[in-house]
Amino acid sequence: MSFDFLKQPVARDTTPHAPGEILRRLxxxxxxxxxxxxxxLGVAGWAGGDAGRLRAAAVCAALGLALFVARRRLGPPSTIAPAAAPAGPPAAALTPTDGAPPxxxxxxxxxxxxxxxxxxLLDALDLRLAGRARVERVALSGRxxxxFADLEPRLRAADAFVFATGTHWDSWSSSLQKFLEDATPAEATDLWLGKPAAVLVTEHSVGGKGVLSRLQGVLVTLGCSLPPCSGLVLSHAARLARRHAPDPAAAExxxxxxxxxxxxxxxxxxxxxxxADWxxxxxxxxxxxRVWLRE
Ligand SMILES: Cc1cc2nc3c(=O)[nH]c(=O)nc-3n(C[C@H](O)[C@H](O)[C@H](O)COP(=O)(O)O)c2cc1C
Known part of the structure; x- marks a missing residue:
C-alpha cells in the first residue's frame, strides 16, 4: 500500500468535486x-494481563482490517495530482468501463x-456515433x-464531450460563455482531465475558425484533450460556394x-x-x- 499521496497538499488536489478521493483519505x-x-491496547493489555484491553485491541484490529478491505474496494486514487507529485494512478483508472462503448x-x-x-449538425454526428458510443445530448439554451450545476453529474460520467455552438459576433454563444464561467471551479479536475473533446462551430460567413481555435484552447485549459481532426466549422457561405462552384474540385x-x-x-x-497518466x-x-486592482 502506498502512502505517497498523504504528502500531497490537500488544498491542491482535493476539490469539492472529488468526493471519492475525500472518502479514500478518511x-x-x-x-x-x-x-x-x-x-x-494490545501491548498495554498483554503487559498488565488485562483481558478487557486485549478484547478492545482485537476489535480495533478487526475494524482496521475492515477499513483496509473497504479502501481496496474504493479503487485507485484520484487521477489529479500536483505536477511535482510522484507517479500517479495506474493507466486502467482512466479507461472507460471495460469493453463498453464510451x-x-x-x-x-x-x-x-x-x-x-x-x-x-449534432443530429448528423449522432447518426455517425450510433453503435460506437453511448450518446447523451443536453442543451444550454431553450426550454x-x-x-453547469445540473450537468455536473453527467459531465463527470462522460468519457468524451462534443461542444456545438454558433458564431455570435466572432465568439461562441452567450449560453456557452455562461457554462464556461460556471465551470471555473472544476478547472483541471477529473471532471475534465484527459477526456477528449470535439468542437463543432456553425457560422453564417465569417469568424467561426477563430471561435473553434479559442474554444479548443479553453477546453484544453479546463483539462480536456483534443483528438486529431476533431474540430470543424460549418459555414453557410462555404456550403453555398461548394454548391455553386463551377469546378467542384475547387471547393472540395x-x-x-x-x-x-x-x-x-x-x-x-x-x-x-x-x-495516459495525466x-x-x-x-x-x-x-x-477577487478584485486585485488596489490603486
Ligand atoms: C446575434 C448573432 C450574431 C451572429 N454573428 C455572426 C458572426 O459574427 N459571424 C457569422 O458568420 N455568423 C454569425 N451569426 C450567424 C450564426 O452564427 C449562425 O446562423 C449559426 O449557425 C447559428 O447557430 P444556431 O442556429 O445553432 O444558433 C450570428 C447570429 C446571431 C443570432
Missing part, C-alpha cells in the same frame, strides 16, 4: 488510527436551443436548458457535414484509448473572482 486515516489503537455527451450550446443549426476541401465521419471516428478512438497543476478554486 478511510485511510480511520484504518491507521484503528491499527494504532490495536497496537497500544459515453459521449453532446452539448448543444446553440443560442436558440434545440432546433437550430447546431442541433442539426430544456441545463445549467471546404469543411462539410461528411467530415463528421472523421470526427466521430477520432473521438471514439481517443475515448477508448485514454491510457496530472494537473495547482488551481485557485476559491478566490479566482
Amino acid at each position: 478511510v485511510l486515516v480511520g484504518l491507521v488510527a484503528a491499527w494504532a489503537f490495536a497496537a497500544i 459515453r459521449v455527451l453532446l452539448i448543444d450550446a446553440s443560442l436558440t436551443g434545440p432546433g437550430g443549426n447546431c442541433s442539426r 430544456e436548458a441545463l445549467s 476541401d471546404f469543411w462539410s457535414i461528411e467530415d463528421l465521419d472523421v470526427i466521430a471516428h477520432n473521438l471514439c478512438q481517443a475515448a477508448t484509448r485514454r491510457e 496530472r494537473a497543476w495547482p488551481v485557485d478554486r476559491k478566490d479566482y473572482a
Whole structure:
C-alpha cells in the first residue's frame, strides 16, 4: 500500500468535486488510527494481563482490517495530482468501463436551443456515433436548458464531450460563455482531465475558425484533450460556394457535414484509448473572482 499521496497538499488536489478521493483519505486515516489503537491496547493489555484491553485491541484490529478491505474496494486514487507529485494512478483508472462503448455527451450550446443549426449538425454526428458510443445530448439554451450545476453529474460520467455552438459576433454563444464561467471551479479536475473533446462551430460567413481555435484552447485549459481532426466549422457561405462552384474540385476541401465521419471516428478512438497518466497543476478554486486592482 502506498502512502505517497498523504504528502500531497490537500488544498491542491482535493476539490469539492472529488468526493471519492475525500472518502479514500478518511478511510485511510480511520484504518491507521484503528491499527494504532490495536497496537497500544494490545501491548498495554498483554503487559498488565488485562483481558478487557486485549478484547478492545482485537476489535480495533478487526475494524482496521475492515477499513483496509473497504479502501481496496474504493479503487485507485484520484487521477489529479500536483505536477511535482510522484507517479500517479495506474493507466486502467482512466479507461472507460471495460469493453463498453464510451459515453459521449453532446452539448448543444446553440443560442436558440434545440432546433437550430447546431442541433442539426449534432443530429448528423449522432447518426455517425450510433453503435460506437453511448450518446447523451443536453442543451444550454431553450426550454430544456441545463445549467453547469445540473450537468455536473453527467459531465463527470462522460468519457468524451462534443461542444456545438454558433458564431455570435466572432465568439461562441452567450449560453456557452455562461457554462464556461460556471465551470471555473472544476478547472483541471477529473471532471475534465484527459477526456477528449470535439468542437463543432456553425457560422453564417465569417469568424467561426477563430471561435473553434479559442474554444479548443479553453477546453484544453479546463483539462480536456483534443483528438486529431476533431474540430470543424460549418459555414453557410462555404456550403453555398461548394454548391455553386463551377469546378467542384475547387471547393472540395471546404469543411462539410461528411467530415463528421472523421470526427466521430477520432473521438471514439481517443475515448477508448485514454491510457495516459495525466496530472494537473495547482488551481485557485476559491478566490479566482477577487478584485486585485488596489490603486
Ligand atoms: C446575434 C448573432 C450574431 C451572429 N454573428 C455572426 C458572426 O459574427 N459571424 C457569422 O458568420 N455568423 C454569425 N451569426 C450567424 C450564426 O452564427 C449562425 O446562423 C449559426 O449557425 C447559428 O447557430 P444556431 O442556429 O445553432 O444558433 C450570428 C447570429 C446571431 C443570432
